[in-house]
Amino acid sequence: MARIIRKTRINDKFRSFIVGVALAVPILYLYAYAFLAQTNKSIFLIGTILAILVFFVGALSLDLEVGSVGLPNFGKVGFFALGAYISTLLYSVYRWPFYYIPGIGPIAQFIFSCLVAIIFSALVGYLVSVPTVKLRADYFAIMTIAGGEIIRLLLQYERRWFWAPAPVGPPTQVISNRVKVEFTGLYPFNQTLADFFGFTFFEDHNLGSIFIWQVVLIVIFVLISILVYWFVEQIRKSPYGRTLRAIREDDITVTSVGKDVSRFRWQVTTLAACIAGLAGIMYAMTFSAFEAGDFRPFLTFDLYIFIIIGGLGNSRGAFAGTALVQMFLRAAQVQEVKENIFLYLGKESPLIGPLFDFLQLDVYINPDNMRLVILGIILILFLLFMPSGLIPEPKTDNEKYLQYLTPEERLSSDKAVATRQSLTERERIDEEDVTELNSNI
Amino acid sequence: MEKQPDNISLKAHKIHKYFGGVKALEGSSVVVTKNKLISLIGPNGSGKTTLFNVISCWLSKSHPDDFIEEPEDEPKLQTRILKTLKKKFGGNEETDERTEVGYVDFEDLRLDGLDAHEAALTGMMRTFQTTRNWPKLTVLENLLVAPQNQTGESFTNIFFKRKQINEEERKNTLKALEILEFLEITHIRDQIGEELSGGQLKLLALGRLLMTAPRLILLDEPMAGVNPTLGNKIMDKILELKVDSTIFLIEHNMDVVFNYSDEIFVMASGKIIAQGTPNEIETNKDVIKAYLGVDY
């Protein structure tokens, strides 16, 4: 028995390795091709890394809900939007209350607006979760998707509060995050240094400072991602995470042993909303200009694709999925790739021209749409043939708990296992001789 | 409420439960004495599991007067509107004389209106007719999830009370291993839930409930779908538990019920029709009628 289990496990590992290689090699090749074709290679690379980190944090937030507790939240994008909008509006438009304090003003304002954005996301997450967590999974999905759309509509149509005032004319829908502009102008740093120490490092706004901004951003994002990763892993490893997994498997039994299932559910939803708000702030800092139309449900679906391909219930899987898919999408967007991978099927093409002429079709097989078709096919193939994803959720073992025992206790327990095993084996053989009733239902 | 005698563990008084137009329970009352094995028997569909569900707060009980009689030829909505209108305008002699609502007392606690998990925290645990478990968790983990009010189950404690959590985990692990040894299923310690057989799952459900050291155990057919040898083993374990806790049992195996029970309640179509020691029940005419029909 044990041997069979071990064998299949190796096979599973081998299989996911093969699939991983089969997926990673073409994508890396495509990415390398796109990378080499670029004139400004560093911007391309940095853009990819930033996007991966942003969506990795978002995917972690989704995976905490879907993978750990089994709540299919399809409204994640709403919290993205809240994080992005609130932090940006507070910092770039309203500038209340710290911004105009000399010296530390802008930095304090930035930290304040991020905190407000996260707290507000958590609040909305809590308000959304309390009535919804008792619903069945598919109703929960629809409710959350509707909630996300309501948030988007509010951001899109509330022109007095959520639109950015333009220098001339009516307010515009497009919100721009001025953090980058001000950092690359080195306004906050210079001001702080000048106010407190009487000198400045940076002369003025130049191209080098944009690069410094990108590098600083990457460092900050990596730190945030590591922090969130550590946080999520701690939750998964703790007794709390164990109960969450139990809820995912069967919530009725969890209630029957005296645990408030809806408390766990709303706590996780609120926490995930916090993390999603954080990802939204990162989104705003990376893409610096955005509008409500960017936060359609497609973004949530993208996150689902990341975690399904990477593997549910597992933070490393979320990273693998995000990195691979983002690299693929970014590489396929590059002009050189588009020009080289291109197929025209229409009435001017040889041989099949008349057919397409009759069908009235002019088909351009272009990477713009093809990449998403391919992504959809990959997603469905994963669901059908590797539902656990590239990096499956680690099988739980008892080592974690047995390590708490003293060596003697451990030894006696293991011995007891072995004794009982041989005992039941003998009993079973005895029984089989006597009666055929030992089949279990 | 008046103070209950000390030797009473559970008292359910005049419980009613209606599902739409079906009367599942009609004023059933049971009294369970401490440290005894009490059985509840009755034909299928007589409301045994519903009674358990109401006692353990999984279902809320109905008000005795809330039953809506639906004449077959009248549409549902119309009846309801008529009834409401009658209540509002047709004088209040009806509403004044509403029958007394039943209640459930566990020791000194009134359980009415509690949530299912709150009821479980009072020290009254139950199992289910179908064996439920967590298929992707190991047997040891299945047991470790069960203890109530763990320090590690509060979100902030994960980060600030690590030492305490570790100590508690160690204590629980030792207890879990002890229970596994007691139930004689130590050998499946490292297997995961979905690999277990039906009998092992029944034992595991029993073990999960023992992790919480309950004072009253409600067992819903613990031997259904298990071979006789294993069934007897499960029964032996249950008898051993009688020392510390009270056991309230639903079972269809009459040999077991009449051999081991201290007291038996018999249910038929939502009512308790008889109660007494096994000897009394065996000779009770009502019971025989309920089980075998009128003409027997």
Added chain:
Amino acid sequence: MTSGIIPIDIISHTSLTVIYALTLIMLTIGLNMVYSVLKFSNFAHAEFITFGMFISWWVLQILTFAIPWDSSSYLINNLIGHALFAFLMVGLLGIASEILVFSKLKKLSASPRSFTVASIGIGLILRNFLAMIFGNFPKPNIGGTSISALPFDLEIGIKHYFTRNHPFFGNQGIFITSYEVLVIIFGVITVILVDFLFRKTKLGIAMRATSDSFELAQVSGINTRKIVFYTWFLAAGITGFGAALLRANQPRFSTLDGFMLLLPIFAVVILGGVGSFRGGIISAFIIAGVRTVTNIIFTQFQSPGGLEYMIEDFFYDIFGIKGLTISFSPGYADGVGFVVLIVVLLYRPQGIAGTVEAIRERV
């Protein structure tokens, strides 16, 4: 204050609501069937709608090529031929998706979440495939007019003013294009046919049995596999039929049109109750009505002297700050439907006439 009120064109708005509701009914019958028989939310339904729109448009282009514009048979083609073609093709698409994806997922006994994610994947593929074949915004093709407008005007289109610039009633009139009349006629016919199908025919009864309990239906001798295929074909087919009629009423359409309808159609199904055809009809009218009414009211609120400015004045009197108000954009019309949906789900989780319990099962 009366100067701010725009006279409302009640009759015209009512007719628009009826048309929108009937379109919604035709688009949601399929979703409801799939939801109740197969027990998962099919997000790809939105793309079935898009597919129906494009395929019916495409067949019109080909027919234009084959049959001259002035021929009398063109009338027939343009009226119903393209919708029937869409019925067939989208029905086949539904069966294809069942064979290629959903039946296999069922064999793996995957969770409803996997089904939903798979339907998202199918939607992604379909949407981008259509964009690739037809281009994001289809352009008028050879020999064609604008995309959807009929090359002729049937005389059944109604344009009639009852009052004009009346001091109290304002403009009251009725404006329905010929095609909208067709939508109403076909919508009513579809509703009657489907109701007949569910209540009287053997297939409909078998379908309802399957939706009640898959296993029980199987045991009692119903070929559930066949029923599932029929369900897909009919569900997707009716959707395609509705989509074709919807497209014919729009000046432009794009690959995102179906996706934009995703939430309204889910709102209709859940509000009406999963598995309840008649509840769906009621809820389609509710959603359409709420939408129109919100649109009217919010337009009024936003007009000078409306509620938006009254609030502003009120706070200006107290605090002396301008701009303390909220916008009542008519764009919220879609969102109010979702709010209705959420409120209904909180207080009556099974919908208007549904039997499926929305709360997680207990015991």
